[in-house]
Amino acid sequence: MATQDFRVFVSGGTVTLDAWRQAMSAPESDLPPLSEAQKEAARFVRMGEPEYARGVLADELGSKRQQEKGRRLGEIIGEILDQSGKRWRLDSLVRKGVRFQWTARFEGAGSDREVEIPFDLANDVVEGGDPYSKSRLARLLAGKLELTAA
Amino acid sequence: MNWLQGRTVRFQLMAFGKQALAGAIKGDSVLGIVEVVDDLGAWIVVGSPAPGGPYPLFLLKWKSFSTAVVEVEEAEDAPKSRIGF
Numbered sequence: 001m002a003t004q005d006f007r008v009f010v011s012g013g014t015v016t017l018d019a020w021r022q023a024m025s026a027p028e029s030d031l032p033p034l035s036e037a038q039k040e041a042a043r044f045v046r047m048g049e050p051e052y053a054r055g056v057l058a059d060e061l062g063s064k065r066q067q068e069k070g071r072r073l074g075e076i077i078g079e080i081l082d083q084s085g086k087r088w089r090l091d092s093l094v095r096k097g098v099r100f101q102w103t104a105r106f107e108g109a110g111s112d113r114e115v116e117i118p119f120d121l122a123n124d125v126v127e128g129g130d131p132y133s134k135s136r137l138a139r140l141l142a143g144k145l146e147l148t149a150a
Numbered sequence: 151m152n153w154l155q156g157r158t159v160r161f162q163l164m165a166f167g168k169q170a171l172a173g174a175i176k177g178d179s180v181l182g183i184v185e186v187v188d189d190l191g192a193w194i195v196v197g198s199p200a201p202g203g204p205y206p207l208f209l210l211k212w213k214s215f216s217t218a219v220v221e222v223e224e225a226e227d228a229p230k231s232r233i234g235f
Contacts, residue, residue: 011223013156015183017195017205024198041219045162046178055158055181059221098153
């Protein structure tokens with residue numbers, strides 16, 4: 001498969017309402033331990049350490065879910081590449097929260113290329129709610145990577 | 151998109167902010183996720199809204215907090231674009 005070794009990097013705000021709810025309802029025993037820097041930050045804003053830790057947990061859950069989303073998106077990209085002659089290999093997916101997009105980096109024979117995938121399209125593809133979303137992604141990749149059907 | 155959106159933020163409130171949010175929070179600070187940022191302030195989710203319906207966003211006006219803490223990820227993990235010939 002053209003994507004077996006790709007990496008996923010996540011940046012920007014990642015906390016969804018689901019992740020937030022999960023962190024808010026977690027028992028105190030499930031909260032992550034705070035580092036000295038985090039304890040100092042909690043004191044800085046006059047916040048109790050358990051409440052601060054809930055925020056840390058929300059960040060961790062949000063980041064983990066985005067990692068999983070990136071992994072699934074990469075697998076779907078791999079399926080598209082496998083049907084198009086395998087000229088390119090997916091090297092990495094970078095979630096750029098501030099720009100509302102994933103950047104997919106590809107390696108080919110002697111060259112690299114990047115394709116920007118808007119969050120809306122990536123979400124549709126991964127969550128499978130839109131039957132045409134994978135086709136839209138395939139068209140985007142075909143245009144940027146000059147793919148042809150195998 | 152503002153860089154704060156989707157991030158967990160801890161705000162230390164000024165007296166005005168504590169008074170304004172007295173019905174929703176206790177203490178000197180508030181933990182929330184930022185959903186929207188505009189000229190008025192930060193619109194945040196506080197507490198644990200029930201699933202399956204509309205949920206309230208609280209407006210934290212810019213003048214209502216004195217400082218805040220956001221945790222950011224290390225940037226060094228991101229792959230660097232290659233420079234070559």
